[in-house]
Amino acid sequence: MTIRAKLFTALLMALLLLPAFVHAEEDETEWNNTLKNQYFAGKSIEESNNIIELDAPIRAEDPAFAARQESSSPQKR
Incomplete structure (x- = not known):
């Protein structure tokens, strides 16, 4: 087996095994x-899809100008 083949095999194995080592932290301690009280003390956090909406084309006609529209719905207090 040549050095090039060994390097290719090692790289391929690393790329295939990488997802097994990379994962999000599941512990929310x-x-x-700390963070929840520091940034959102006294406020309720609700999961919702209707707070902020961003409308943009998939591809801009002119790369210098991308048309977009932003809107937000009023939040409950």
Whole structure:
């Protein structure tokens, strides 16, 4: 087996095994104990899809100018 083939095999194995080592942290202790109170103290957090809406074309006709429309719905307090 040549050096090029060994390098290719090692690279391929690394790329195939990479997703097994990369994962999001499932422990929310840091969020619940520190960050949530620091940034959102006294406020309720609700999961919703209707707070902010961004309308944009898939591809701009002119790369210098991309038309977009932003809107937000009033939040409940």
